[in-house]
Amino acid sequence: MKLLLSLLVFSFLTACSVGNLPNNLSRSMMNQEDPEVVAAGAPAYLLLLDALILTYxxxxxxxxxxxxxxxxxxxxxxxxxxxAKLMANKAMDYARRALCEYDDDLCLATEGQLDELTTLLNDEYDEDDVPVVYAFASAWAGWIQANSDDWNAIAQVGKVKAMMQWVVGYEPDYDNATVQVYLGVLETQLPPSLGGKPEVGRNYFEQALAYTNDRHLMAKVLFAKQYARLLFDQELHDRLLQETLDADPEMEGLTLINTLAQRQAAELLAESAEYFE
Incomplete structure (x- = not known):
């Protein structure tokens, strides 16, 4: 068994250069239609990346x-x-280290005031910096979600939103418009009475669907879960979820997340009558 695993790792590494390995890992996972395969294989991917990071x-x-x-x-x-919290913490640690390697000033600004971060982004950075800014903001959003019981974490949402909005300013359809989905979720965390902006969030979800020709199924599910449930709109909720279930999940870069979206849509739709009664 150990020999077989060694051969698998060797053949995998020789099939693509080490430099291409990170992107190939991500792409192979995102295009996998069977979540169980990814769930079983992901720990090995993570250990492999840990080893590469230790080496480089x-x-x-x-x-x-x-x-x-x-x-x-x-x-x-x-x-x-x-x-989830342990994994999100690890993601945030790697993302911050990457950002600090990329640019000391921007790394430092993420720890300062919101207006200082926004000013720096607008004055000093451009579309060439979008990938690293988005990757860091994504990890930060995930970390906040995993640590949502910590008000110090929640207080950092504004900075994540500012970074995502900055990305949208350059590439509104970045990452298959997932940047729009992030913003939609961030704006629908709270009802209007507590400072939420659900209509702004709705616009972000609709933009994500427009940019992907309705193919971003997780955008539909989160639109239903975050917005329709927040405003108690069962008709919209059920329509979005049924459209998700009826769609073809296969799409470059979204197949895995679309498949998972369909599973979540089935669960949410089954709960609909009880939720909205």
Whole structure:
């Protein structure tokens, strides 16, 4: 068995250069239609990336790949809140290290005041910086979600939102418009009476669907879960979920998340009558 595993790792590494490995790992996972395959294989991917980061501790690409995969595992496959928090913390650590390797000033600004971060982004950075800013903001959003019982974490939402909005200013359809989905969720966390902006969130969800020709199924599910449930709109809720279930989940870069969206849609739709009664 050990020999077989060694051969598998060797053949995998020789099939693609080490430099291409992070992107190939992410792409292979995102295009997998069977979540169980990813759930079973993801720990091995994570250990492999940990080893690469130990070997190349200053490599931004490996650090960002580690942040993405640990963040994805925390959000989708973690078995409980404790494991989700550990994974999200690891993702955030890798993302911050990558950002600090990339640019000291921007790294420092994320720890300062919101207006200082926003001013720096607008004055000093451009579309070339979008990938690293988005990767860091994504990991940060996941970390806040995993630590939602900590008000110090919740207080950082404004900075994440500012970074995501900055990305939208350059590439509104970035990451298959998932940047729009992040913003939709951030704006629908609270009802209007507590400072939430659900109509702004609705616009972000609709933008995500427009940019992907309705193919981003998790955008539909979160639109239903975050917005329709918040405003108690059962007709919209059930329509979005049924459309998700009726859709073809296969799409480059979204197949895995679309498949998971369909599973979640089935669960939410089954609860609909009880929720809205």
């Amino acid at each position: 501790p200053d490599d931004e690409e490996f650090l960002l790949a580690g942040a993405r995969l640990y963040g994805a595992y925390a959000g989708v496959f973690a078995e409980d809140e404790s494991q």
